[in-house]
Amino acid sequence: MRARFYSQGEDHYKLDPDLKAILHTFAPGLPQEELSAFGKLVGEEVLEVAHHVDQDAPPRLQMHDLDGNRIDRALLSPAQKTLLEKLRPMIRPAYEGRGWPLHYAFGYLLADGGLYCILTITHQVAYALHKYAPEHEGVKRDLLYGPAFGATWMTEIQGGSDLGANRTVARREGNAYRLYQGDKYFASGAGLADYAIVTARPEGAPAGPKGLGLFLLPREVEGRLNFTVRRFKEKLATRAVPSGEVELEGSLAYPIGRLEEGIYYTLENLTVSRLANAAAAMGIAKKAHLEALFRVRRRTAFGKTLLQHDLIQHDLLEMRLRQVGGTALAFLAIQAFDQAWEERPPYSEGYHLARLLSHLAKGRTAEHASAITALAMELFGGLGFLEEYGVARWHREALITPIWEGPANIQALDMLEAILKKRAHEPLLAMLGESPRAQAEAHKILKKLQEEGPWYAKEALRALADVVTVYALEKVAAEPFPELAELYARRFLKGETLPPSAQRPELYDPWSSLS
Numbered sequence: 001m002r003a004r005f006y007s008q009g010e011d012h013y014k015l016d017p018d019l020k021a022i023l024h025t026f027a028p029g030l031p032q033e034e035l036s037a038f039g040k041l042v043g044e045e046v047l048e049v050a051h052h053v054d055q056d057a058p059p060r061l062q063m064h065d066l067d068g069n070r071i072d073r074a075l076l077s078p079a080q081k082t083l084l085e086k087l088r089p090m091i092r093p094a095y096e097g098r099g100w101p102l103h104y105a106f107g108y109l110l111a112d113g114g115l116y117c118i119l120t121i122t123h124q125v126a127y128a129l130h131k132y133a134p135e136h137e138g139v140k141r142d143l144l145y146g147p148a149f150g151a152t153w154m155t156e157i158q159g160g161s162d163l164g165a166n167r168t169v170a171r172r173e174g175n176a177y178r179l180y181q182g183d184k185y186f187a188s189g190a191g192l193a194d195y196a197i198v199t200a201r202p203e204g205a206p207a208g209p210k211g212l213g214l215f216l217l218p219r220e221v222e223g224r225l226n227f228t229v230r231r232f233k234e235k236l237a238t239r240a241v242p243s244g245e246v247e248l249e250g251s252l253a254y255p256i257g258r259l260e261e262g263i264y265y266t267l268e269n270l271t272v273s274r275l276a277n278a279a280a281a282m283g284i285a286k287k288a289h290l291e292a293l294f295r296v297r298r299r300t301a302f303g304k305t306l307l308q309h310d311l312i313q314h315d316l317l318e319m320r321l322r323q324v325g326g327t328a329l330a331f332l333a334i335q336a337f338d339q340a341w342e343e344r345p346p347y348s349e350g351y352h353l354a355r356l357l358s359h360l361a362k363g364r365t366a367e368h369a370s371a372i373t374a375l376a377m378e379l380f381g382g383l384g385f386l387e388e389y390g391v392a393r394w395h396r397e398a399l400i401t402p403i404w405e406g407p408a409n410i411q412a413l414d415m416l417e418a419i420l421k422k423r424a425h426e427p428l429l430a431m432l433g434e435s436p437r438a439q440a441e442a443h444k445i446l447k448k449l450q451e452e453g454p455w456y457a458k459e460a461l462r463a464l465a466d467v468v469t470v471y472a473l474e475k476v477a478a479e480p481f482p483e484l485a486e487l488y489a490r491r492f493l494k495g496e497t498l499p500p501s502a503q504r505p506e507l508y509d510p511w512s513s514l515s
């Protein structure tokens, strides 16, 4: 049934040979049949349920039961509940010794901000427990294998980027703590999560981010609600995940690891979700790109298909360059994280490199996804603006990717910190050594960053991301990636126009089997 999406019913992994080539380079040996089965689930069920939840059945907050007790439960559509359990296995690979790239490849294919958010925040709790609180092994199991869901609540009303401004206080009570004055203002998973990890400042701890501890907060303690949900937010997109406002007052919480290292664990957790953001951004963009590819071969204007028009071919090449560039950058960053994720503070050079790459990938993929999905809408003409079809929603979904997990300015400042305090540019330059052109460009950007500091940091984030993207694309051996690397460099590093010699179907439209 292709009434809403042309790609309905298709295997979304099979439809994406560029993804396959990129995965083959940065994560060789991934199980192809599993990816294809997941691609089919996406084409058959995810597209339909995600659209339905977005348009007709977003989660609702039920505050009381029939007897008037506060329950603060998210009511999900039964279709969403069933689908979430089918998707849950995608969060397990890293904990089953199968690595992170497989998880993020699933996240890319899933390409839904709301559903993927629920699964990401669930396994972020599992991640924190796995690394720093093994005494909660049972909770970790329930998160990975069901039935529990997790959440990560850091942002408070007075600040998201400025985590150090957190006002939640943690007061010791035996082996546990009670949290007070907590106003977790953007709490995704509210009403759904059985366990959240939250930042709070233990009494007596210093001000600022370094004084924050990380805690495990159960939804219920001895059958009673441990915190309340004030309301759910009305959102532009990501509607499948309930995002609410959570109040903590006397809420029981268990410390995770060493409280004085809480900010490090929080930042590690952010790396996990920033990479998810990067993979999802490019996955969402791909959905819109695919729809556009189907559309341009079916719609005619001025006596020929849209695909036959020069300017459409130019648009498609622009989309493909952004698409392959962002995807290669994301999976290069994921590969680096996969090699370093088991480290604990103080971290090695390899970990700092992974963190630096995560900032580049998070920042740049969000820009690519926003641009690709907007162009896909435009290529649909008036239909692109209608909520009835997929492309409008994918653009709305793409627009969250620059905001949550830290907007671009924050990625830029975190990148600067990783360079100045952790010297993360040194392993980056060493990595780029394989590509003299990329290394020379990176040197120039870093020199300017040193001279101009934060004023230039956001541009440096984009420029360095593009340098690393060219490096990543050069590593993909499959044709025509060497040429795509050249074109990406020309278009985004040098800011030049695309040459007429690039007006070839194998570059702008190699999807000849689509109909």
Ligand SMILES: Cc1cc2nc3c(=O)[nH]c(=O)nc-3n(C[C@H](O)[C@H](O)[C@H](O)COP(=O)(O)OP(=O)(O)OC[C@H]3O[C@@H](n4cnc5c(N)ncnc54)[C@H](O)[C@@H]3O)c2cc1C
Residues within 6 Å of the ligand: 152, 153, 154, 155, 158, 159, 160, 161, 162, 186, 187, 188, 189, 235, 238, 243, 400, 403, 404, 405, 406, 407, 408, 409, 410, 413
């Ligand atoms: C749908 C949705 C779900 C969310 N879910 C969660 C969740 O589950 N858990 C959670 O903890 N948070 C969540 N958030 C919050 C999200 O992470 C924050 O909104 C985000 O980190 C930005 O924080 P803020 O909104 O406080 O913006 P601010 O921190 O006020 O930033 C506003 C702008 O100022 C810029 N800025 C801030 N500081 C600086 C600086 N020093 N220099 C230059 N520019 C700066 C930022 O880049 C941004 O563009 C969610 C948000 C949304 C929209």
